[in-house]
Amino acid sequence: MSATLDDIAVGLVGWRQTTNSSLTIDAANLASRSGKYFQGASGLITPEILNDVQSDKEMSGAEFNTFLKNISKDVLKDIARSVFRHEEIIESRMLYPYPDNWGSFLDNEGDFVGYEITPVMDITIQALVKQVFAEFDETTTGGVKLLLFHSSKNALIDSLELDTTANTAVSNACTWVLKHLNEYNGGHFYIGYLTSGLSPKGLNRAYELSNEAAVFNCLGIRSIKVSGWNAETLFDIEDIEYVSETFGLNFQINSTYDFTTVIRNNENSFSKALQLGVGVRVLNEIATSSRSNRLERVSKGEALLELNGNKLSNELPYTVGLVETFKKEIDCLRDQFADPSIIQLTLG
Numbered sequence: 001m002s003a004t005l006d007d008i009a010v011g012l013v014g015w016r017q018t019t020n021s022s023l024t025i026d027a028a029n030l031a032s033r034s035g036k037y038f039q040g041a042s043g044l045i046t047p048e049i050l051n052d053v054q055s056d057k058e059m060s061g062a063e064f065n066t067f068l069k070n071i072s073k074d075v076l077k078d079i080a081r082s083v084f085r086h087e088e089i090i091e092s093r094m095l096y097p098y099p100d101n102w103g104s105f106l107d108n109e110g111d112f113v114g115y116e117i118t119p120v121m122d123i124t125i126q127a128l129v130k131q132v133f134a135e136f137d138e139t140t141t142g143g144v145k146l147l148l149f150h151s152s153k154n155a156l157i158d159s160l161e162l163d164t165t166a167n168t169a170v171s172n173a174c175t176w177v178l179k180h181l182n183e184y185n186g187g188h189f190y191i192g193y194l195t196s197g198l199s200p201k202g203l204n205r206a207y208e209l210s211n212e213a214a215v216f217n218c219l220g221i222r223s224i225k226v227s228g229w230n231a232e233t234l235f236d237i238e239d240i241e242y243v244s245e246t247f248g249l250n251f252q253i254n255s256t257y258d259f260t261t262v263i264r265n266n267e268n269s270f271s272k273a274l275q276l277g278v279g280v281r282v283l284n285e286i287a288t289s290s291r292s293n294r295l296e297r298v299s300k301g302e303a304l305l306e307l308n309g310n311k312l313s314n315e316l317p318y319t320v321g322l323v324e325t326f327k328k329e330i331d332c333l334r335d336q337f338a339d340p341s342i343i344q345l346t347l348g
Contacts, residue, residue, distance in 0.1 A: 005076050005077055005080060005260055005263065006073045006076075008076065009069075009072040009073045009075070009274065010069050011033055012032070012033055012072075012271050013032055013034055013038055013072070013271050014029065014030050014036075015029045015037065015038055015039070015068060016030075016037050016039050018048055023048060023061065025047060025068070026062075028069065033267070034268050034271035036272065036275050037275075038275055041278070041279030042283065042306050044302055044303055044306055045278075045283065047068070049282075049286060051064055054289075055289070075274060075278050075281055076263075076274055076277075079270060079277055080263060082330050082334075083259075083273075083330060084257065084259050085338065086257045089254055089255070089256050090125065090217070090256060091216065091218060092253075093216060093253060094252050095214055095221065095251045096210065096211065096212070096214070098209040100135075100203065100205045100211075101206075101207040101210075102167040104203065104205075104206045105201035105202065106203075106247060108198045108199075108201060110196040110228055110230055111194075111195050111225050111226060112225070112229040112230075112235055113192050113193065113202070113223075113225050113226075113245070113247045114191050114192015114223075114224060114247060114249065115190070115191050115192060115222065115224060115251075116188050116190055116224050116240065117219055118180070118188050118189070118221075119178050119179060119189070121186070123262060124262060125179075125180075125218055125255060125256070125257060126255070126258045127177070127179070127219050127255050128176070128177055128253065128256060129174045129251055129252075129253055130173075130174060130253065131172065131173060131174055131251070132162060132249065132250070132251055133171055134164045134169070134172060134248060134249070135168075135170075135203035135246075135250060136165075136202055136203065137167060137201045138164060138199060139164060139165045140163065142163060143199070144202075145160075145161055145193055146159060146161070146191065146193055146249075147193060148160075148190070149191075149234045150184045150189050150190070150234075151234070151237055152187045153184070154234045156232050156234075159232075169250065176191075179258070179261075190224070191249075191251075192224070192249075193247075194230050200248075202247040203246065203248045204245050204246055204247070211244070216253065217255070218255035219255065221251075223242065223246065223247065224241065224242055225240075225245070226240055226241070227241065262337060269333065269337075273326070273333055276326040277326055279322050279326070280307065280322050280323055283303045283322060284303075284307065306321065307321050
Protein backbone atom coordinates (compact mmCIF):
# COMPACT_ATOMS: atom_id res chain seq x y z
CA MET A 1 0.00 0.00 0.00
CA SER A 2 1.08 3.61 -0.46
CA ALA A 3 2.95 5.56 2.20
CA THR A 4 1.03 7.47 4.86
CA LEU A 5 2.19 10.73 6.43
CA ASP A 6 3.29 8.69 9.46
CA ASP A 7 5.47 6.51 7.22
CA ILE A 8 7.05 9.58 5.64
CA ALA A 9 7.63 11.39 8.94
CA VAL A 10 9.72 8.68 10.62
CA GLY A 11 13.17 8.61 9.05
CA LEU A 12 12.91 11.78 6.96
CA VAL A 13 14.87 13.69 9.61
CA GLY A 14 16.81 11.70 12.18
CA TRP A 15 18.10 11.84 15.73
CA ARG A 16 21.85 11.47 16.26
CA GLN A 17 22.80 8.73 18.69
CA THR A 18 23.38 10.04 22.20
CA THR A 19 26.58 9.32 24.14
CA ASN A 20 24.45 8.60 27.20
CA SER A 21 24.85 4.85 27.64
CA SER A 22 21.47 4.54 29.37
CA LEU A 23 19.60 6.04 26.42
CA THR A 24 19.60 4.16 23.12
CA ILE A 25 17.98 5.61 20.01
CA ASP A 26 16.56 2.89 17.76
CA ALA A 27 17.32 2.46 14.06
CA ALA A 28 14.08 4.04 12.86
CA ASN A 29 14.76 7.24 14.80
CA LEU A 30 18.43 7.31 13.75
CA ALA A 31 17.56 7.11 10.04
CA SER A 32 17.67 10.32 8.00
CA ARG A 33 16.74 10.16 4.32
CA SER A 34 17.27 13.92 4.01
CA GLY A 35 20.64 13.99 5.76
CA LYS A 36 19.20 16.41 8.34
CA TYR A 37 19.09 15.81 12.10
CA PHE A 38 16.87 17.36 14.71
CA GLN A 39 19.87 18.39 16.83
CA GLY A 40 20.80 20.76 13.99
CA ALA A 41 17.88 23.05 14.85
CA SER A 42 19.21 23.99 18.30
CA GLY A 43 21.83 22.91 20.81
CA LEU A 44 19.05 22.30 23.33
CA ILE A 45 17.32 19.76 21.12
CA THR A 46 18.88 16.53 22.30
CA PRO A 47 17.40 13.20 23.36
CA GLU A 48 19.00 13.57 26.79
CA ILE A 49 17.32 16.88 27.56
CA LEU A 50 13.99 15.78 26.12
CA ASN A 51 14.07 12.55 28.15
CA ASP A 52 14.71 14.56 31.33
CA VAL A 53 11.85 17.03 30.79
CA GLN A 54 9.08 14.87 29.29
CA SER A 55 6.28 14.25 31.77
CA ASP A 56 6.70 10.50 32.43
CA LYS A 57 9.85 9.93 34.44
CA GLU A 58 9.22 6.16 34.39
CA MET A 59 9.19 5.98 30.59
CA SER A 60 11.14 3.00 29.27
CA GLY A 61 13.66 3.16 26.44
CA ALA A 62 11.22 1.58 23.99
CA GLU A 63 8.47 3.97 25.05
CA PHE A 64 10.83 6.93 24.63
CA ASN A 65 11.64 5.86 21.07
CA THR A 66 7.90 5.66 20.34
CA PHE A 67 7.54 9.11 21.91
CA LEU A 68 10.17 10.48 19.47
CA LYS A 69 8.40 8.91 16.49
CA ASN A 70 5.04 10.33 17.56
CA ILE A 71 6.47 13.85 17.75
CA SER A 72 7.65 13.58 14.12
CA LYS A 73 4.30 12.15 13.00
CA ASP A 74 2.28 14.86 14.76
CA VAL A 75 4.47 17.68 13.47
CA LEU A 76 4.35 16.54 9.83
CA LYS A 77 0.54 16.38 10.00
CA ASP A 78 0.50 19.93 11.43
CA ILE A 79 2.79 21.05 8.60
CA ALA A 80 0.48 19.53 5.99
CA ARG A 81 -2.55 21.30 7.49
CA SER A 82 -0.66 24.61 7.67
CA VAL A 83 0.75 24.46 4.15
CA PHE A 84 -2.33 23.34 2.24
CA ARG A 85 -4.96 24.99 4.46
CA HIS A 86 -7.95 22.98 3.29
CA GLU A 87 -10.72 21.41 5.30
CA GLU A 88 -10.24 17.65 5.28
CA ILE A 89 -13.71 16.66 4.06
CA ILE A 90 -14.87 18.00 0.68
CA GLU A 91 -18.14 16.09 0.50
CA SER A 92 -19.90 13.28 2.34
CA ARG A 93 -22.87 11.65 0.64
CA MET A 94 -25.07 8.59 0.57
CA LEU A 95 -25.31 7.14 -2.93
CA TYR A 96 -29.08 6.60 -2.62
CA PRO A 97 -30.46 9.07 -0.05
CA TYR A 98 -34.18 8.43 -0.60
CA PRO A 99 -36.34 5.72 1.06
CA ASP A 100 -37.64 2.63 -0.74
CA ASN A 101 -40.31 -0.05 -0.41
CA TRP A 102 -39.18 -3.61 0.34
CA GLY A 103 -40.67 -5.61 -2.49
CA SER A 104 -38.52 -5.76 -5.59
CA PHE A 105 -35.62 -8.23 -5.33
CA LEU A 106 -33.25 -9.33 -8.08
CA ASP A 107 -32.70 -12.97 -9.02
CA ASN A 108 -29.11 -14.25 -8.73
CA GLU A 109 -28.18 -15.29 -12.26
CA GLY A 110 -24.48 -16.12 -11.94
CA ASP A 111 -23.10 -12.64 -12.75
CA PHE A 112 -20.79 -10.08 -11.18
CA VAL A 113 -22.92 -7.11 -10.16
CA GLY A 114 -22.02 -3.82 -8.54
CA TYR A 115 -20.54 -0.45 -9.38
CA GLU A 116 -17.79 1.20 -11.38
CA ILE A 117 -16.25 4.10 -9.44
CA THR A 118 -13.95 6.71 -11.00
CA PRO A 119 -12.29 9.17 -8.58
CA VAL A 120 -11.14 12.55 -9.87
CA MET A 121 -7.75 12.73 -11.54
CA ASP A 122 -6.10 14.71 -8.76
CA ILE A 123 -3.30 13.54 -6.50
CA THR A 124 -4.63 15.67 -3.64
CA ILE A 125 -8.10 14.08 -3.41
CA GLN A 126 -9.24 10.63 -2.37
CA ALA A 127 -12.58 8.89 -1.95
CA LEU A 128 -13.25 6.92 1.24
CA VAL A 129 -15.93 4.24 1.30
CA LYS A 130 -16.98 4.62 4.94
CA GLN A 131 -20.07 2.40 5.09
CA VAL A 132 -21.74 -0.18 2.90
CA PHE A 133 -25.48 -0.62 3.44
CA ALA A 134 -26.61 -4.13 2.52
CA GLU A 135 -30.27 -4.35 1.43
CA PHE A 136 -31.24 -8.01 0.94
CA ASP A 137 -34.16 -10.35 1.52
CA GLU A 138 -32.46 -12.79 3.92
CA THR A 139 -30.66 -12.62 7.27
CA THR A 140 -27.03 -13.78 7.15
CA THR A 141 -23.74 -13.23 8.93
CA GLY A 142 -21.16 -12.31 6.32
CA GLY A 143 -23.40 -13.86 3.70
CA VAL A 144 -22.52 -11.51 0.83
CA LYS A 145 -18.83 -11.17 -0.05
CA LEU A 146 -18.15 -7.70 -1.44
CA LEU A 147 -15.15 -7.52 -3.78
CA LEU A 148 -12.88 -4.58 -4.67
CA PHE A 149 -10.96 -4.47 -7.97
CA HIS A 150 -9.05 -1.91 -10.01
CA SER A 151 -8.81 -2.00 -13.79
CA SER A 152 -5.00 -1.95 -13.65
CA LYS A 153 -4.73 -5.17 -11.66
CA ASN A 154 -6.11 -8.65 -12.31
CA ALA A 155 -5.97 -9.76 -8.68
CA LEU A 156 -8.54 -8.90 -6.03
CA ILE A 157 -7.52 -5.82 -4.00
CA ASP A 158 -9.72 -6.42 -0.96
CA SER A 159 -12.98 -7.98 0.18
CA LEU A 160 -15.61 -7.38 2.85
CA GLU A 161 -18.15 -9.90 4.16
CA LEU A 162 -21.46 -8.11 4.52
CA ASP A 163 -23.98 -8.97 7.21
CA THR A 164 -27.58 -8.86 6.00
CA THR A 165 -30.99 -8.73 7.68
CA ALA A 166 -34.14 -9.61 5.78
CA ASN A 167 -35.91 -6.50 4.46
CA THR A 168 -33.68 -4.19 6.48
CA ALA A 169 -30.74 -2.02 5.48
CA VAL A 170 -27.68 -3.12 7.48
CA SER A 171 -24.69 -0.81 7.89
CA ASN A 172 -21.30 -2.48 7.42
CA ALA A 173 -18.20 -0.45 8.32
CA CYS A 174 -15.67 -0.10 5.51
CA THR A 175 -12.22 1.50 5.20
CA TRP A 176 -11.55 1.38 1.46
CA VAL A 177 -9.54 4.27 0.02
CA LEU A 178 -10.08 4.95 -3.68
CA LYS A 179 -7.50 7.32 -5.12
CA HIS A 180 -7.06 7.89 -8.83
CA LEU A 181 -3.41 8.94 -8.89
CA ASN A 182 -1.70 6.95 -6.17
CA GLU A 183 -0.52 3.38 -6.53
CA TYR A 184 -3.16 3.03 -9.25
CA ASN A 185 -2.71 5.49 -12.09
CA GLY A 186 -5.92 6.19 -13.95
CA GLY A 187 -8.54 3.55 -14.65
CA HIS A 188 -11.58 2.57 -12.61
CA PHE A 189 -12.40 0.81 -9.35
CA TYR A 190 -15.06 -1.91 -9.27
CA ILE A 191 -17.06 -2.83 -6.16
CA GLY A 192 -19.56 -5.67 -6.29
CA TYR A 193 -20.31 -9.34 -5.61
CA LEU A 194 -20.72 -12.64 -7.40
CA THR A 195 -24.28 -13.92 -7.61
CA SER A 196 -23.38 -17.49 -8.56
CA GLY A 197 -24.64 -19.79 -5.76
CA LEU A 198 -25.72 -16.80 -3.65
CA SER A 199 -28.91 -17.20 -1.61
CA PRO A 200 -29.75 -13.62 -0.44
CA LYS A 201 -31.31 -11.49 -3.17
CA GLY A 202 -30.42 -7.83 -3.47
CA LEU A 203 -33.06 -5.11 -3.37
CA ASN A 204 -33.64 -3.27 -6.62
CA ARG A 205 -34.69 0.26 -5.70
CA ALA A 206 -37.75 1.27 -7.70
CA TYR A 207 -40.06 3.37 -5.48
CA GLU A 208 -40.50 7.02 -6.55
CA LEU A 209 -37.06 8.70 -6.13
CA SER A 210 -35.47 5.74 -4.31
CA ASN A 211 -33.20 4.86 -7.24
CA GLU A 212 -32.12 8.46 -7.85
CA ALA A 213 -28.40 8.59 -7.07
CA ALA A 214 -26.67 11.51 -5.40
CA VAL A 215 -24.35 13.62 -7.53
CA PHE A 216 -20.75 13.46 -6.36
CA ASN A 217 -18.36 16.28 -7.24
CA CYS A 218 -15.22 14.19 -6.82
CA LEU A 219 -16.12 10.84 -8.34
CA GLY A 220 -18.27 9.14 -10.94
CA ILE A 221 -20.26 6.02 -10.08
CA ARG A 222 -22.33 3.72 -12.32
CA SER A 223 -24.16 0.41 -11.85
CA ILE A 224 -22.61 -2.47 -13.80
CA LYS A 225 -23.14 -6.16 -14.58
CA VAL A 226 -20.72 -8.69 -16.06
CA SER A 227 -22.79 -11.61 -17.29
CA GLY A 228 -21.63 -15.12 -16.38
CA TRP A 229 -18.61 -13.97 -14.36
CA ASN A 230 -18.07 -16.06 -11.21
CA ALA A 231 -14.35 -15.74 -10.36
CA GLU A 232 -12.68 -13.55 -7.71
CA THR A 233 -10.40 -11.98 -10.32
CA LEU A 234 -10.93 -9.00 -12.58
CA PHE A 235 -13.26 -9.61 -15.49
CA ASP A 236 -12.69 -8.40 -19.04
CA ILE A 237 -13.74 -4.76 -18.83
CA GLU A 238 -15.05 -4.97 -22.40
CA ASP A 239 -17.76 -7.28 -21.03
CA ILE A 240 -19.16 -4.64 -18.67
CA GLU A 241 -22.82 -3.72 -19.13
CA TYR A 242 -23.98 -0.40 -17.69
CA VAL A 243 -27.36 -1.00 -16.11
CA SER A 244 -29.92 0.69 -13.85
CA GLU A 245 -30.31 -1.95 -11.09
CA THR A 246 -29.07 -1.14 -7.57
CA PHE A 247 -28.22 -4.73 -6.45
CA GLY A 248 -28.98 -4.28 -2.75
CA LEU A 249 -25.96 -1.99 -2.24
CA ASN A 250 -25.80 1.56 -0.94
CA PHE A 251 -22.66 3.46 0.04
CA GLN A 252 -21.64 6.30 2.33
CA ILE A 253 -18.68 7.91 0.54
CA ASN A 254 -16.52 10.79 1.75
CA SER A 255 -14.22 12.74 -0.54
CA THR A 256 -11.30 14.26 1.34
CA TYR A 257 -8.17 16.22 0.64
CA ASP A 258 -5.06 14.11 1.06
CA PHE A 259 -1.67 15.67 0.35
CA THR A 260 0.34 12.58 1.20
CA THR A 261 1.40 11.97 -2.40
CA VAL A 262 2.55 15.58 -2.84
CA ILE A 263 4.65 15.37 0.31
CA ARG A 264 5.98 11.92 -0.52
CA ASN A 265 7.07 13.04 -3.99
CA ASN A 266 8.74 16.16 -2.57
CA GLU A 267 9.73 14.95 0.88
CA ASN A 268 13.14 16.63 0.89
CA SER A 269 11.43 20.00 0.44
CA PHE A 270 9.48 19.32 3.64
CA SER A 271 12.46 18.07 5.67
CA LYS A 272 13.58 21.51 6.84
CA ALA A 273 10.10 22.32 8.10
CA LEU A 274 9.97 18.98 9.92
CA GLN A 275 13.35 19.65 11.53
CA LEU A 276 12.27 23.12 12.68
CA GLY A 277 8.76 22.04 13.69
CA VAL A 278 10.06 19.23 15.89
CA GLY A 279 12.56 21.73 17.29
CA VAL A 280 9.74 24.07 18.27
CA ARG A 281 7.82 21.16 19.83
CA VAL A 282 10.83 20.03 21.87
CA LEU A 283 11.70 23.55 23.06
CA ASN A 284 8.09 24.03 24.17
CA GLU A 285 8.33 20.71 26.03
CA ILE A 286 11.43 22.00 27.82
CA ALA A 287 9.95 25.43 28.60
CA THR A 288 6.68 24.04 30.00
CA SER A 289 7.98 20.90 31.73
CA SER A 290 6.41 19.97 35.06
CA ARG A 291 9.47 17.87 35.96
CA SER A 292 11.95 19.29 38.45
CA ASN A 293 15.61 18.45 38.01
CA ARG A 294 18.89 20.24 37.34
CA LEU A 295 18.69 19.92 33.58
CA GLU A 296 15.11 21.17 33.47
CA ARG A 297 15.97 24.23 35.61
CA VAL A 298 19.02 25.15 33.53
CA SER A 299 17.26 24.68 30.21
CA LYS A 300 13.91 26.47 30.68
CA GLY A 301 15.15 30.03 30.19
CA GLU A 302 17.40 29.04 27.33
CA ALA A 303 14.52 27.22 25.64
CA LEU A 304 12.32 30.34 25.76
CA LEU A 305 15.11 32.41 24.24
CA GLU A 306 15.67 29.81 21.50
CA LEU A 307 11.93 29.72 20.78
CA ASN A 308 11.23 33.45 20.64
CA GLY A 309 14.64 34.99 19.98
CA ASN A 310 15.85 38.28 21.42
CA LYS A 311 14.55 41.48 19.90
CA LEU A 312 14.20 43.72 22.95
CA SER A 313 17.07 43.26 25.40
CA ASN A 314 20.23 45.24 24.69
CA GLU A 315 22.13 42.95 27.03
CA LEU A 316 21.93 40.06 24.57
CA PRO A 317 22.58 40.00 20.84
CA TYR A 318 19.59 40.26 18.48
CA THR A 319 18.42 36.79 17.47
CA VAL A 320 15.52 35.34 15.51
CA GLY A 321 13.67 32.60 17.37
CA LEU A 322 12.90 29.13 16.07
CA VAL A 323 9.16 29.89 15.99
CA GLU A 324 9.67 32.70 13.48
CA THR A 325 12.10 30.63 11.41
CA PHE A 326 9.58 27.78 11.31
CA LYS A 327 6.78 30.13 10.22
CA LYS A 328 8.92 31.48 7.38
CA GLU A 329 9.64 27.93 6.21
CA ILE A 330 5.90 27.18 6.19
CA ASP A 331 5.32 30.32 4.11
CA CYS A 332 7.94 29.14 1.61
CA LEU A 333 6.23 25.76 1.32
CA ARG A 334 2.85 27.47 0.79
CA ASP A 335 4.31 29.52 -2.04
CA GLN A 336 5.73 26.38 -3.61
CA PHE A 337 2.91 23.85 -3.14
CA ALA A 338 -0.36 25.51 -2.12
CA ASP A 339 -1.19 27.30 -5.38
CA PRO A 340 -4.91 26.72 -6.10
CA SER A 341 -4.01 25.64 -9.64
CA ILE A 342 -2.81 22.26 -8.32
CA ILE A 343 -6.42 21.41 -7.45
CA GLN A 344 -8.06 20.09 -10.63
CA LEU A 345 -11.35 18.24 -10.31
CA THR A 346 -11.33 16.22 -13.53
CA LEU A 347 -13.21 12.97 -13.92
CA GLY A 348 -11.57 10.31 -16.08
